Amino acid sequence: MPFACIFVPDFPVEALLRAERELRSQSLAVIEGKAPLQKVLAVNENARRAGVYPGMTKLQIEACTGLALRARSLQQEAAAHAALLDCAQSFSPRVEAAGCDTIVLDLAGLEPLFGPLPKIARALARRASVLGLETSVAVAANPDTAALAARGFSGVTVIPEGKEAEQLGSLPVEVLFSNSDEMQLLETFSRWGIRKLRDLAALPDVALSERLGQAGIHLQALAHGATSRTLVPVEPLLVFEEVIELEYPLVLLEPLAFLLGRLLEQLCARLEARALATQELRLCLELENGWPTEDSSMNGGTGVLARPGLAQARRFQRTLRLPVPLLDSRTFLKLLQLDLKAHPPGAPIVKIQLAAEPVRPRAAQNGLFLPPSPEPEKLELTLARIAGIVGGDKVGSLELLDTHRPEGFRMLRFAPETFSPQRHIDTKKNNSTFLFPTSSLSTSVSPCLRGDNSDDLVTALRIFRPPIGVVVTMRDGKPACITCPKKEMQGEILWAAGPWRSSGDWWEQEGWARDEWDIAVQAETGIALYRLVRDRLGGQWILEGTYD
Amino acid sequence: MSSLPLISTAAPGRFVAVAAAPALPTLVFERLAAMPKLAGVAPASRLEVRPTPQMVPSGVREIDALTGGLPRGCLTEICGPASSGRTSVLLAALAAATQRQEVCALVDISDAFNPHSAAAAGVNFERMLWVRCGMRLQKSGSPQRHPSTSLRAGSGTEKNEKIEKPVEQALRVTDLLLQSGGFGLVMIDLGDTPLKMARRIPLTSWFRFQRAVEHTPTVLFVISQVPCAQTCASLLLKVSGKKLSAVSSKLSAETSPAHTQLLHGLQVQGEVLRSRLERKPAGSVTAAFTTKVRAG
Numbered sequence: 034m035p036f037a038c039i040f041v042p043d044f045p046v047e048a049l050l051r052a053e054r055e056l057r058s059q060s061l062a063v064i065e066g067k068a069p070l071q072k073v074l075a076v077n078e079n080a081r082r083a084g085v086y087p088g089m090t091k092l093q094i095e096a097c098t099g100l101a102l103r104a105r106s107l108q109q110e111a112a113a114h115a116a117l118l119d120c121a122q123s124f125s126p127r128v129e130a131a132g133c134d135t136i137v138l139d140l141a142g143l144e145p146l147f148g149p150l151p152k153i154a155r156a157l158a159r160r161a162s163v164l165g166l167e168t169s170v171a172v173a174a175n176p177d178t179a180a181l182a183a184r185g186f187s188g189v190t191v192i193p194e195g196k197e198a199e200q201l202g203s204l205p206v207e208v209l210f211s212n213s214d215e216m217q218l219l220e221t222f223s224r225w226g227i228r229k230l231r232d233l234a235a236l237p238d239v240a241l242s243e244r245l246g247q248a249g250i251h252l253q254a255l256a257h258g259a260t261s262r263t264l265v266p267v268e269p270l271l272v273f274e275e276v277i278e279l280e281y282p283l284v285l286l287e288p289l290a291f292l293l294g295r296l297l298e299q300l301c302a303r304l305e306a307r308a309l310a311t312q313e314l315r316l317c318l319e320l321e322n323g324w325p326t327e328d329s330s331m332n333g334g335t336g337v338l339a340r341p342g343l344a345q346a347r348r349f350q351r352t353l354r355l356p357v358p359l360l361d362s363r364t365f366l367k368l369l370q371l372d373l374k375a376h377p378p379g380a381p382i383v384k385i386q387l388a389a390e391p392v393r394p395r396a397a398q399n400g401l402f403l404p405p406s407p408e409p410e411k412l413e414l415t416l417a418r419i420a421g422i423v424g425g426d427k428v429g430s431l432e433l434l435d436t437h438r439p440e441g442f443r444m445l446r447f448a449p450e451t452f453s454p455q456r457h458i459d460t461k462k463n464n465s466t467f468l469f470p471t472s473s474l475s476t477s478v479s480p481c482l483r484g485d486n487s488d489d490l491v492t493a494l495r496i497f498r499p500p501i502g503v504v505v506t507m508r509d510g511k512p513a514c515i516t517c518p519k520k521e522m523q524g525e526i527l528w529a530a531g532p533w534r535s536s537g538d539w540w541e542q543e544g545w546a547r548d549e550w551d552i553a554v555q556a557e558t559g560i561a562l563y564r565l566v567r568d569r570l571g572g573q574w575i576l577e578g579t580y581d
Numbered sequence: 582m583s584s585l586p587l588i589s590t591a592a593p594g595r596f597v598a599v600a601a602a603p604a605l606p607t608l609v610f611e612r613l614a615a616m617p618k619l620a621g622v623a624p625a626s627r628l629e630v631r632p633t634p635q636m637v638p639s640g641v642r643e644i645d646a647l648t649g650g651l652p653r654g655c656l657t658e659i660c661g662p663a664s665s666g667r668t669s670v671l672l673a674a675l676a677a678a679t680q681r682q683e684v685c686a687l688v689d690i691s692d693a694f695n696p697h698s699a700a701a702a703g704v705n706f707e708r709m710l711w712v713r714c715g716m717r718l719q720k721s722g723s724p725q726r727h728p729s730t731s732l733r734a735g736s737g738t739e740k741n742e743k744i745e746k747p748v749e750q751a752l753r754v755t756d757l758l759l760q761s762g763g764f765g766l767v768m769i770d771l772g773d774t775p776l777k778m779a780r781r782i783p784l785t786s787w788f789r790f791q792r793a794v795e796h797t798p799t800v801l802f803v804i805s806q807v808p809c810a811q812t813c814a815s816l817l818l819k820v821s822g823k824k825l826s827a828v829s830s831k832l833s834a835e836t837s838p839a840h841t842q843l844l845h846g847l848q849v850q851g852e853v854l855r856s857r858l859e860r861k862p863a864g865s866v867t868a869a870f871t872t873k874v875r876a877g
Contacts, residue, residue: 404683405798407763415761419712419754427713430706431696442696447710449684490641491702492846492872493668495693495772530844551844558662558806559822562844578695580847581668581772 035140035150036176036264039121039157040169040183041113044134045075048113049103051165052277052295056101064091065105074105108276108386116164116303118269123160123306124153127266129176132211135183137176139264154189164302173197178258181230184208197258202231209233209252218248230256271307274388275299282321282381289382290370296387297362297369310358310394314365318349319384349378356448357409358392364410371417375425406449416447437537438545439577440496492580494564500575505565512550512565517576527560528553532567546570551580634815634858637681637800640673643868644851648816652858655815656791656801660808665820666849667772667804668693669872672702674802675768679705683765686710686758690751691773710764712754714747748778752786759793759801767794771805779809787813808854817855822847847872 041047045063050056060080064071071091085094094100114133121128124147127139140153147153154170161168171182171190178197182190185204192200206222206229209215227233234256241249254260275296283289293316304311353368395409407415419428426444434441503522506514516523529552536546546569553560562580567573636650644650651657651674661667676699678685685708687694692713696706751769758767771779787810794801803810808817852867 404681404765405763406684407761411761412763415757416710418757422750422753422757423712423714427715429711430709431711432706433696433700444711449708490669490673490870490872491698492666492844493672493698493702494695495668495691496695498692556663559664561662561664562847578693579663580844581664581666 035172035174036179037124037138037140037150037154037157037170037172038131038176038179038183039117039136039138039161040171040180041117041134041161041166042169042187043075043077044113045105045110046077047166048110049106050077051113051116051299052109052275052292053103054165054295056103060085060097060100061103062094062100063103063105103280104278106276106278109278112275112299113166115269115272115274116299117161117166117168118267119303119306120157120161120164120166122269123308124157127264128269129264130267130269131176131180135180135211137180137264139266140172151189151191154191158189160306164306165299173258175258175261176264177255177260177262181208181255181258184211192258198231198234198256201256201258202229202234204230206230206233206256209255215248218245218252221245271309271391272388273300273303273311273391274386276387277385279383279385282383284381286370286373286377289373289385290366292385293369293387294362294366296385297365300387300389301360301362301365304360304389304391307391308394309391310360311389312355312358312392313390314353314355314369315388315390316351316353316369317386317388318378318382319386320347320349320378320380321383322347322380347380349380349382351376355409355413356446358395359410359413360394361410364414367414368417371414371421375421412447437535439547494578495581496578497576500566500577503565503574503576505567505574512552512574515552515554515565520576522554522556524555526552526554529565531565534569536569544570549577635798636858638677639670640675640677641670641870643870644670644818647851647853647868648818648856649858651800651802652815653798653800654795655857656787656794656803656810656813657816657818658803658805658808658810658814659818659820660805661820662806662822663772664847665822666847666872667820668698668770669702669847669849670820670851671768671770671802671804672699672704674766674800675699675709676703676705678766678800679703679708681765682708684708684710684763685766685768686712686764687768687770688712688714688751688754688758689770690714690747691770692747693770693773710758712751712758714750714754746778748774748782752782755790756793759790759799762797762799764799766800766802768802768804771803771809774805776806779805779807782809784811784813787811791815814855815857817853819852819854820849821852822849 046061049061049063057077058079060077060083062076062080062085063074065074066072073085073087073089073091073094075087076085080097080100083097083100085097085100091102094102110133114130117134117136118128118130121136121138125138125140125143127141129137131137140150143153144150147156150172154172158168158170161170169183169187169190171179171186171192173179173182173192174194174197178192178201181201181204182192185201185208190200206227207219209230210219222233227236233253236253238250238253241253245252251260277292277296279292283292300311351369351372353365353372359365416428429444429447430449431442432445434443501517501519504516505512508514511529512526514524515526529550531550532548533550534546534548536544538544539546548567548569550565550567552563552565554563555561564577564580566575566577568575634652634654636648636652638645639648639651659667659670675685675687680703687709689712692715694711694713699706699709748771751771755767755769758764790801791810791813803814808814808819810817848869848871850867850869
């Protein structure tokens with residue numbers, strides 16, 4: 034039963050390099066600890082060549098020119114570990130987290146799906162590279178041998194069954210000790226002159242047992258590549274979150290968009306590895322200065338302006354909700370850019386946190402004879418751009434409210450449903466007619482099916498927003514003369530019908546009561562019909578709209 | 582004729598008499614095509630004939646009978662003064678399109694759309710995008726001119742901001758909608774826009790819109806007081822109120838009290854001013870229809 038191990042050398046460095054790829058060609062050292070006692074935790078290969086090693090103090094390495102220093106970020110390491118798990122999970126469901134930098138997965142039964150073992154190993158390394166991690170991948174007959182080979186050999190290694198001891202023999206004994214608790218054994222081996230695993234494997238097991246006990250026997254078995262154990266699979270949580278902690282605060286949108294683009298690429302690659310998409314993106318920005326926190330939702334979500342305590346007042350959160358599951362980092366980036374342009378955080382940014390809510394991808398196939406409809410990705414971008422032009426509350430679909438109050442409607446987020454053949458009930462004729470989905474309805478179709486009977490044509494009312502105040506003179510209880518300075522209208526009312534009295538919400542503070550009149554006035558271009566309204570509570574006359 | 586010699590310039594500086602061509606026009610075209618400057622020029626007789634656009638019902642039977650419907654991939658303009666029935670036709674077309682399950686967009690320049698009238702007309706709001714233009718402060722300057730946008734709120738000084746007019750907003754929004762694609766019907770409501778502002782819309786904008794919808798199934802529909810799109814409109818229809826006073830003639834007697842009177846509707850007359858869909862002179866082709874007022 035073959036196993037594969039993915040190992041990330043210099044894991045703290047790689048976790049940081051996922052967000053800052055340009056540092057890969059430079060010398061980089063990751064330091065940790067409080068200010069006077071900061072020590073190097075991990076370095077990359079360039080820094081190692083420059084003479085920088087883990088354990089050195091910050092003072093010692095400050096003399097090195099061209100060395101980039103970064104503080105250790107546990108959150109970025111957690112994100113890198115999650116990405117590593119996603120990489121393994123995209124190949125096999127049986128995945129063991131042997132360490133934050135080591136993942137072992139069971140390859141049993143994968144050969145018919147992904148090809149021979151070397152091909153699978155190469156695909157694993159490639160997938161990890163897409164996720165921003167340079168890894169060593171090894172395949173062996175047991176998990177421990179695979180892990181040792183991944184730690185010891187760089188690149189892709191495949192150890193055939195039965196040749197474990199031969200292949201592992203050239204490795205130094207240090208690969209057996211991944212944590213500092215077993216350093217005493219390493220010192221013992223060093224005193225004995227044992228440098229390679231083949232030296233350890235050649236020791237007599239009884240004598241080794243007498244000196245080092247079961248631990249020594251276990252290490253020798255590891256050196257032989259003859260251990261056998263059961264894999265302990267983990268079920269990683271579906272948490273997709275990426276973080277960047279910035280060295281310097283960001284004050285401009287363009288560099289922020291650059292970093293957001295990287296985070297989104299990583300998130301989308303991780304989601305793609307798990308065959309998922311997202312319908313909700315949460316952006317959390319940690320601000321440098323104390324500023325009122327704005328926690329709100331984009332695209333029709335419920336916006337909340339919160340002013341919590343001072344500790345949370347440095348965070349700026351935006352939530353991007355999408356009508357359909359998407360997986361396009363460019364679309365996400367543009368949407369976030371447009372939203373941040375409309376709602377700037379208000380203070381320099383020191384930390385960026387981006388999370389995606391995973392959902393199953395949209396599985397829809399449009400019909401051949403369905404009417405055209407906008408692509409969801411393009412539509413979202415278009416709506417966001419239009420919202421940037423006219424305002425977020427001025428674009429969308431609408432819903433009528435259950436009230437007789439004028440302007441009794443509210444704006445909703447525009448999300449046209451995909452077509453489903455529905456049975457339209459004609460309430461007037463009390464019979465049902467099927468609406469043809471095809472756009473090729475020609476004039477040969479019966480008018481009753483098209484609903485284009487001119488008997489049903491409705492006289493439309495055009496609303497004046499805001500209403501126009503007018504001065505009205507009454508005669509015999511009817512409006513007789515009207516003066517409207519705004520529309521340069523003054524004269525006799527030729528015809529009037531009304532009043533049509535209505536009122537509502539009198540049980541609330543915002544009660545209303547009005548008399549409506551339909552009037553005809555001589556205009557320059559002919560006779561114009563208006564709806565004239567008298568507010569019975571305030572006593573004002575207004576022109577509400579015109580019939581057209 | 583058959584012995585007409587042709588001059589060949591195959592050898593520079595030397596003219597050679599060649600044999601008579603079997604088909605003179607063919608040879609002339611070949612020679613013309615061989616000339617570098619005229620290589621891409623096609624003779625008029627070989628120009629591609631523009632296909633007849635597909636027509637969709639407008640929702641008004643009389644207009645469909647008059648024009649054959651609304652052409653897809655073309656700009657249709659309906660003009661007329663206030664209370665002439667333009668908006669009624671717009672709502673009818675909107676209702677017909679949403680009932681065909683098409684996604685529609687209304688660019689409302691003067692924010693005059695009445696949802697209750699639309700609901701009475703049968704518009705499906707779930708498939709209609711309503712863009713309400715209006716005065717709004719915009720930061721002046723293009724992104725290219727100011728590549729770095731500050732993240733600080735209110736960083737833009739008042740000098741960098743300007744009031745964007747609804748017409749400018751509408752043109753930008755229409756551009757975005759047409760470029761996005763997928764809409765069955767895009768409507769621009771210029772009904773209440775002052776004449777001088779409507780006429781100030783550059784012709785290039787209309788050309789751009791026309792090019793954007795060309796070869797797409799989108800119907801671009803504009804209502805205005807006077808013709809604005811000029812030659813870009815494939816179909817120009819003028820509507821006017823016909824015998825408006827007769828609408829309420831039954832109840833408009835001087836003696837009857839006002840509350841017993843009722844606005845019954847509008848009698849509308851439509852006239853085709855221009856139609857590029859057929860090669861015959863338009864004009865003096867009219868149709869009349871009636872709209873009714875409904876509660877709502």
